[in-house]
Amino acid sequence: MKEAERERPPGRPRSADIDAAILAAAVDLLIERGIDAVTIEQVARRAGVTRATVYRRFPDKIRLLVAAIGAGQDASPPPPEPVDIEQMLAIWARHLALPRLRKLTRRLMTSLHDYPALREAYWNASIRRREEAIRASLEHARDRGRFPPPPTSASSRRFSPARSARTSPPSPTPAARTRSATSCWPCSTRPVTAAASDRCDHREDRMGKIPVNFTGVRVTALLELYLRWLDSRDRHPILGDEWAQQAIALLDFDFDQFKPLGLGRFAVGVRSRMMDDWVRAFLGRTPGAVVLDIGCGFDSRVRRVDPGDGHHWYDVDFPDIVEIAGRLYSPRPGHTAVGASVTEPGWLDSIPRGRPAIVVADGLLNFLPEHDVRRILTQIVEHFPSGEICFNITSPVVRKQREKRPVALFTKFGIAEQWFPDDPRDVEGFHHRLRLAEVGSPGDASLLRRSPLHYRLLVALIGLVPAWRNAGWILRYRF
Incomplete structure (x- = not known):
């Protein structure tokens, strides 16, 4: 005792x-x-x-x-000792199909390379145990004459679902470190051999940077990415886009020139968070729905929302933006990128009809003339049997302010805002099926409660001026 x-x-x-x-x-x-x-x-x-x-x-x-x-x-019970290869594969398939384990693994796959301690913990808790079980099964099969080659660590990893540079054992070899530092995601997962070049097949230089030379409205894709990155660095982020840092690090672009617009991270964080929540809610109550994110830029919304099985997600933007985005983020099931301009005919042709859809136009429609906005919304409503459309707009008071004090960055890159509706209900007149369902504000107090005091005071002061109180809206329509 x-x-x-x-x-x-x-x-x-x-x-x-x-x-x-x-x-x-x-x-x-x-x-x-x-x-x-x-x-x-x-x-x-x-x-x-x-x-x-x-x-x-x-x-x-x-x-x-x-x-x-x-x-x-x-928390997920380990599979019992398998007796043959077929049973091993069936058991691990059931084990890895557990929804909670799949979601945890998916989250870890995107971030482990930035957190060595977590990477090692995941390796020891999951990958190492999995490989030991697989190796034992392969040895058992070999002893029975059903698997001739002797099992090795490399062969067992071929059966591991987390086989990538992000979940390889801690302390990679110098060659592996060189490849991952100088290659994009697909090239960093290739085996490094004497015959293989350490130069990436997709990037333009050995530092792994993707050159970007945008002008006009395309620059807003970079600006929105920068503002989501700033939000993610705040002590209390509103959106918390963990993929923004990865994208910023891979692009060869002078993001410092966006610093004067840094306060915009709060408005971008609020509207992106609000739209993410609307998409999640719609998918939760609409089995088999389609998500259409138009003018998506370099947004990682499909990864933040993380739609479940049965939903298909389509990102639509200019072909050059889609091509670069495909090099920033790894592929994922149920996600398709469409390189097309929404103002050109036929951009909806590759999107399936006959399924309910939620359409997101985050930071897009303000930069289009009203006749294009009307045509795009009409095409969407007539393409799908039912659904919702989410987007943000600013009022004519913002246009007057822009005329008096133009945004220097917009002038530099030739960015023009064109659509400033007087009232959100004006959009209902674009098509008889469109109905305003919800109006959100960039100054939403519940989402800004943890933002810095100086910004909350600024929002409060803006709210005291009637002309500015409704200078911008975050809108959700049903059809």
Whole structure:
């Protein structure tokens, strides 16, 4: 008894239930928001404990997430010892089809390369255990004469669903480090051999940067990406786009020239977050729906929303933007990129009819003349049997302000805003099936509650001026 008392740490014994609640909350938030957006405060609130309770167990977020990854993997019961190759594949297929495990793995795939400690934890908790089980099965099959070659680490990894540079063992070889540093995502996953060049097949220089030389409205794709990146770096991000950093790092473009417009990250964060939520809600109540994101630019919305099985997502933008976006982000099932201008005939031809759809035009329609907006919305409504359309617009008061004080960056790149409707209900006149369903504001207090005080005061002051109170809207229509 005295020996047991000496071994017990000082203080009150920790509650196993509280430990489990904290780890479960961390896994839930990791799945929902991604690594960068998870905070200790959010975990404590979700677990129903104080921040001090979390900090007593985990001194920082990374150590908490390391433990959470282990808990997330352990929560899924390991497959029993397989007896042959067919059974092994069937068991692992069922195991990896578990929805929670799939979502956790998907989140980790996009961020592990930036967090070595988490990468090692995931390797030890999941990949290593999986490879050991696969290796044992291959040895069993070989002993029975059903699998002639001796199993190796490389052969077992061919059966591993997480076979990529992002989930390879910690401390990669110098050759692997060279390839991943100088290649795009597809090239970084190729085996490095003496015959293989370390030069990427897709990029223009050895530093892995994609050259970008945009003018006109195309520059807004870079500006929106920059503002989402700024939001992701805030202490309390509104949107928390964890993929923006990856895209910024890969583009050879002087983003510093966008700094004067940095305050725009709050408005972009609010409207993108609001539209993400609308898309999730629509998909949740509409099985088999289609998502159409027009003028998507370099947005990672399909990854943030993470639609489930049965939904198909189409991103539409200029062919050169779509080509670059395809080099920034890895492919994913159920996602198709369409290189086309929405103002040209036939841009909807590759999108299937007969299924309900939600259409997103985030930061697009303001840059088109009204007759083009009317034609695009009419084409969408007549292409799908039912659905919703989400977009943002600004009022004529903004046009007057632009005429008095033009945005220097817009003048430099030849960017022109063209559509400034007087009232959101004016859009209902574009087609008899269009009905205004919801009006949101870039100054939404619930989403800005954690933004800096100076910006909240600015929004409050703007709200006191009647002419500016409704200077912009975030809109959702049904049809």
